[in-house]
Amino acid sequence: MPADVLVIGAGVVGAATAWYAARSGHSVTVVDRGPVAGGTTGAGEGNILVSDKPPGAELDLALLSSGLWRDLAVEVGGFEFDPKGGLVVAATPPGYEALVSLASSQSGAGVETVVVPAGELAEHEPHLTPSLAGGVLYPGDAQVQPMLAAARLLRAARARGATVRTGVEVTGFLRSGDRVVGVRTSAGDLPAGAVVNAAGTWGGDIASLAGVDVPVLPRRGFILVTEPLPRLVRHKVFAAEYVANVASDDADLQTSPVVEGTESGTILIGASRERVGYDRTLSVRVLRALAAQAVALFPVLADVKVIRTYRGFRPYCPDHLPVIGPDPRAPGLFHACGHEGAGIGLAAATGRLIAQLLGEEPPSLDLAPFRPERFGPVVAP
Amino acid sequence: MATSPYDVAVVGAGPAGLAAAAAALAGGARVALIDAGRQPGGQYWRHRPGDLGAVADLHHDLGAFRRLVAGAAGAVRHFGQHVWTVSGSAADGFTVHAVAGDAETEVPARRLVLAPGAYDRQVPFRGWDLPGVHTAGGAQALLKGHEVLVGRRVVVGGTGPFLLPVAAGLAARGARVAGVYEANRPAGWIRHAGAVLPVAAKLTEGAGYAAALARHRVPFHTRQAIVAAHGGDAVEAVTVARLDHDWRIVAGSERVVECDAVAVGWGFTPQLELPLALGCATRVDADGSLVVEVDERQTTSVPGVHVAGEACGVGGAALAVAEGSIAGVAAAGVTSAPASLRRRRRALRRFAAAMHAVHPVRAGWQSWLADDTLVCRCEEVSAGEVRTALDELGATDVRTAKLLSRAGMGWCQGRVCGYATACLTASCTGTAPDLRGVSERPIAAPISLGTLAGDPGHIGQQ
Amino acid sequence: MSAAFEFDGREVAFTDGQTVGAALVAAGVRSWRTTRREGRPRGIFCGIGVCFDCLVTVDDVPNQRACLVPAAAGAIVRSQEGDGRGHLAV
Numbered sequence: 001m002p003a004d005v006l007v008i009g010a011g012v013v014g015a016a017t018a019w020y021a022a023r024s025g026h027s028v029t030v031v032d033r034g035p036v037a038g039g040t041t042g043a044g045e046g047n048i049l050v051s052d053k054p055p056g057a058e059l060d061l062a063l064l065s066s067g068l069w070r071d072l073a074v075e076v077g078g079f080e081f082d083p084k085g086g087l088v089v090a091a092t093p094p095g096y097e098a099l100v101s102l103a104s105s106q107s108g109a110g111v112e113t114v115v116v117p118a119g120e121l122a123e124h125e126p127h128l129t130p131s132l133a134g135g136v137l138y139p140g141d142a143q144v145q146p147m148l149a150a151a152r153l154l155r156a157a158r159a160r161g162a163t164v165r166t167g168v169e170v171t172g173f174l175r176s177g178d179r180v181v182g183v184r185t186s187a188g189d190l191p192a193g194a195v196v197n198a199a200g201t202w203g204g205d206i207a208s209l210a211g212v213d214v215p216v217l218p219r220r221g222f223i224l225v226t227e228p229l230p231r232l233v234r235h236k237v238f239a240a241e242y243v244a245n246v247a248s249d250d251a252d253l254q255t256s257p258v259v260e261g262t263e264s265g266t267i268l269i270g271a272s273r274e275r276v277g278y279d280r281t282l283s284v285r286v287l288r289a290l291a292a293q294a295v296a297l298f299p300v301l302a303d304v305k306v307i308r309t310y311r312g313f314r315p316y317c318p319d320h321l322p323v324i325g326p327d328p329r330a331p332g333l334f335h336a337c338g339h340e341g342a343g344i345g346l347a348a349a350t351g352r353l354i355a356q357l358l359g360e361e362p363p364s365l366d367l368a369p370f371r372p373e374r375f376g377p378v379v380a381p
Numbered sequence: 382m383a384t385s386p387y388d389v390a391v392v393g394a395g396p397a398g399l400a401a402a403a404a405a406l407a408g409g410a411r412v413a414l415i416d417a418g419r420q421p422g423g424q425y426w427r428h429r430p431g432d433l434g435a436v437a438d439l440h441h442d443l444g445a446f447r448r449l450v451a452g453a454a455g456a457v458r459h460f461g462q463h464v465w466t467v468s469g470s471a472a473d474g475f476t477v478h479a480v481a482g483d484a485e486t487e488v489p490a491r492r493l494v495l496a497p498g499a500y501d502r503q504v505p506f507r508g509w510d511l512p513g514v515h516t517a518g519g520a521q522a523l524l525k526g527h528e529v530l531v532g533r534r535v536v537v538g539g540t541g542p543f544l545l546p547v548a549a550g551l552a553a554r555g556a557r558v559a560g561v562y563e564a565n566r567p568a569g570w571i572r573h574a575g576a577v578l579p580v581a582a583k584l585t586e587g588a589g590y591a592a593a594l595a596r597h598r599v600p601f602h603t604r605q606a607i608v609a610a611h612g613g614d615a616v617e618a619v620t621v622a623r624l625d626h627d628w629r630i631v632a633g634s635e636r637v638v639e640c641d642a643v644a645v646g647w648g649f650t651p652q653l654e655l656p657l658a659l660g661c662a663t664r665v666d667a668d669g670s671l672v673v674e675v676d677e678r679q680t681t682s683v684p685g686v687h688v689a690g691e692a693c694g695v696g697g698a699a700l701a702v703a704e705g706s707i708a709g710v711a712a713a714g715v716t717s718a719p720a721s722l723r724r725r726r727r728a729l730r731r732f733a734a735a736m737h738a739v740h741p742v743r744a745g746w747q748s749w750l751a752d753d754t755l756v757c758r759c760e761e762v763s764a765g766e767v768r769t770a771l772d773e774l775g776a777t778d779v780r781t782a783k784l785l786s787r788a789g790m791g792w793c794q795g796r797v798c799g800y801a802t803a804c805l806t807a808s809c810t811g812t813a814p815d816l817r818g819v820s821e822r823p824i825a826a827p828i829s830l831g832t833l834a835g836d837p838g839h840i841g842q843q
Numbered sequence: 844m845s846a847a848f849e850f851d852g853r854e855v856a857f858t859d860g861q862t863v864g865a866a867l868v869a870a871g872v873r874s875w876r877t878t879r880r881e882g883r884p885r886g887i888f889c890g891i892g893v894c895f896d897c898l899v900t901v902d903d904v905p906n907q908r909a910c911l912v913p914a915a916a917g918a919i920v921r922s923q924e925g926d927g928r929g930h931l932a933v
Binding site: 035036037147148151152154155158164167227228264266269281284287288291292294302303304306307308 | 468476660770773774775776777778780781784785787790792794824827828830831833834835
């Protein structure tokens with residue numbers, strides 16, 4: 001029997017989509033060429049952030065998602081959901097002013113913000129360097145262990161009848177006229193009522209198998225992992241420049257400090273952004289930059305050992321917004337990919353919105369800014 | 382100031398590394414020799430600073446060691462240096478990044494010989510985290526390196542020819558060895574006589590240990606294993622049991638042996654962090670270990686990178702010396718190693734393969750584990766938790782099992798439990814163990830954030 | 844005459860070239876740290892710097908591998924609990 005919904009990708013977005021679709025009563029099959037959470041989901045920090053987005057469509061999506069993650073932590077659970085809050089700090093007075101002004105506009109969009117003058121930073125983060133100009137606290141920021149989140153959502157979906165098939169690679173689409181009616185895979189044809197492209201960084205490749213263009217490209221990042229520690233850092237702490245880097249179009253290396261603890265005791269240190277394709281080579285230069293910035297923010301970390309590093313590839317689109325919704329160029333195909341570095345955070349809303357579309361319910365959010373065909377035809381030079 | 386790179390950097394000053402350094406120097410190369418230890422010799426010729434005289438009775442082939450040290454004397458030594466990564470390429474030059482305390486050293490080189498060696502392969506058993514339970518190599522290191530006995534009454538177990546010198550050494554220095562429990566029936570190597578006989582020295586070595594054990598009245602049991610350790614704050618006894626062919630416990634065969642220390646080893650795990658960081662191709666060797674693929678000149682799939690010794694197949698010190706010599710010659714850019722050396726390598730590899738064939742690790746050890754038996758000692762992850770990641774959370778490969786259970790995510794980064802986690806995963810998925818998924822460690826030695834952040838303390842130049 | 848370091852308030856003798864871990868084992872000390880999760884005792888396991896089981900605090904620097912740190916006269920060696928950095932917790 002064909003599934004109602006076939007989801008391509010067993011990362012966190014595919015998992016959330018499978019969960020919400022299965023919960024709505026759809027029969028769901030998830031396929032992934034690799035293992036569960038084997039792509040970008042397994043290479044991130046597990047951020048659920050509202051702090052790093054200026055007012056606009058992505059912030060609306062993030063706000064919807066952060067509420068849904070809180071529900072998922074109760075409904076599904078088991079993935080180390082930690083509503084720790086985020087603390088954004090600025091090194092200079094002009095930086096602080098810009099940060100406070102951003103916070104004020106975010107506040108207007110429904111984000112909870114608390115301005116923290118320099119003198120009060122230590123109350124929130126005792127180990128923070130004293131040489132900062134001030135910061136803003138975002139109590140709405142949270143964190144999950146992303147691989148556990150994907151695995152737990154898939155397990156919950158399986159309990160509602162979903163099937164998860166790992167090691168199955170999609171090689172093409174089944175069509176009936178224009179309409180997408182399933183996929184061809186390394187394990188045979190899988191017909192389905194609808195197909196969801198949740199292939200993350202590889203979402204563009206899947207789209208092209210269906211003959212449509214969705215420009216998703218990789219943006220490499222490294223993360224340093226420390227030895228297990230007591231709680232030294234309470235929030236996700238990052239520098240105001242991080243917000244600028246996220247939205248930057250520069251292909252060159254950018255780094256800005258992002259430091260946070262985890263339930264297991266390690267501290268995770270990011271963040272770097274480079275457009276170098278899928279190059280997996282370790283970059284000593286990037287690791288040094290990450291370490292230097294983390295120590296500048298938290299001098300106590302100077303003696304702490306790094307025991308691991310990992311890299312991943314964020315799926316980004318030219319306008320830094322994800323692709324969410326039906327593809328009018330290939331009816332029956334839905335996209336849920338291109339979330340760049342915010343895929344964990346935005347997964348819950350993305351899955352929920354796709355499930356609403358599949359159930360022909362009105363979506364909770366206007367999806368126009370995320371529509372797949374927004375990039376238009378490629379114009380010949 | 383631009384620094385001029387060495388012709389060859391050799392990482393590891395054990396048998397393979399010393400031989401490589403000596404051969405490269407003989408070929409006219411400028412050589413740097415880098416090792417975490419403070420003396421040359423690696424694990425095999427481990428000793429305290431100064432002369433080996435005090436522990437000469439515990440060692441083999443010290444003449445060869447002294448010759449190699451003399452031959453490698455022209456290399457610039459970077460000892461006490463833990464290599465945390467290697468970077469670069471033959472085209473741009475390589476850099477060996479090492480730390481000693483808070484000081485970082487970068488050693489530039491045109492070509493690399495990596496001779497990182499190996500450490501004891503382990504499988505978990507109940508109580509194996511009790512103080513007093515040691516790896517066989519650990520017991521040996523305390524003895525050779527420090528003249529310290531791990532206990533007064535010691536039980537030795539596992540599989541492989543290495544158990545013999547460990548037990549013989551402990552007995553020679555006054556420990557009561559309550560028994561050696563070899564899980565296989567290695568007398569079977571007689572069937573491989575064709576491979577074994579040409580390597581007469583190795584045979585004599587084995588016979589010597591057997592005689593030593595007999596002299597000290599050390600009972601040697603085959604097809605038996607230490608399946609549990611017991612005690613409060615330290616080990617007080619072990620349970621040993623007979624095994625069937627697949628290493629399941631023969632019902633009713635368990636008995637308790639009192640002891641105050643245990644030494645266990647199940648073959649060796651090559652240290653592949655550095656070759657993997659450079660992208661060297663690997664293969665699975667006869668003993669089930671992941672090893673680096675090398676050609677006749679010990680060259681890896683990465684131009685300019687040679688690997689010698691246990692990292693390209695566990696085979697003992699004599700083979701490591703042969704491979705190191707060949708790698709050193711190749712790295713120095715000299716024509717090629719003498720045919721006699723290549724013949725010796727071939728004979729020793731056949732011997733190693735014969736030894737591996739009679740010392741397999743069979744999957745039945747997994748049936749000894751209770752659900753709460755620790756698999757990962759660092760993060761205290763039990764066998765039950767690893768199985769939950771596989772059975773309930775949908776992990777279908779070892780990397781996912783690791784990340785979902787945290788087995789292998791602690792201080793040692795899976796060096797100890799990686800093999801076991803790969804085997805548990807393989808049993809669940811019905812595939813061969815995937816060691817690749819537990820062998821990559823991009824940070825090969827811990828480095829403090831402050832050190833990583835700062836400029837290297839000095840550049841390793843003459 | 845052999846030198847000594849201090850371990851949890853007592854003198855532990857060592858001979859030239861020994862590590863902290865070797866000297867402790869020679870003195871009959873089997874464990875000198877407890878684990879983070881279950882508080883289990885640990886000492887030397889691999890003895891060659893691979894397993895990180897023998898972590899110890901030497902001269903106020905926590906998480907050093909006892910099997911690698913050379914023993915030094917007058918050093919202050921302390922057993923450690925958990926991550927060894929509890930005093931930094933906030």
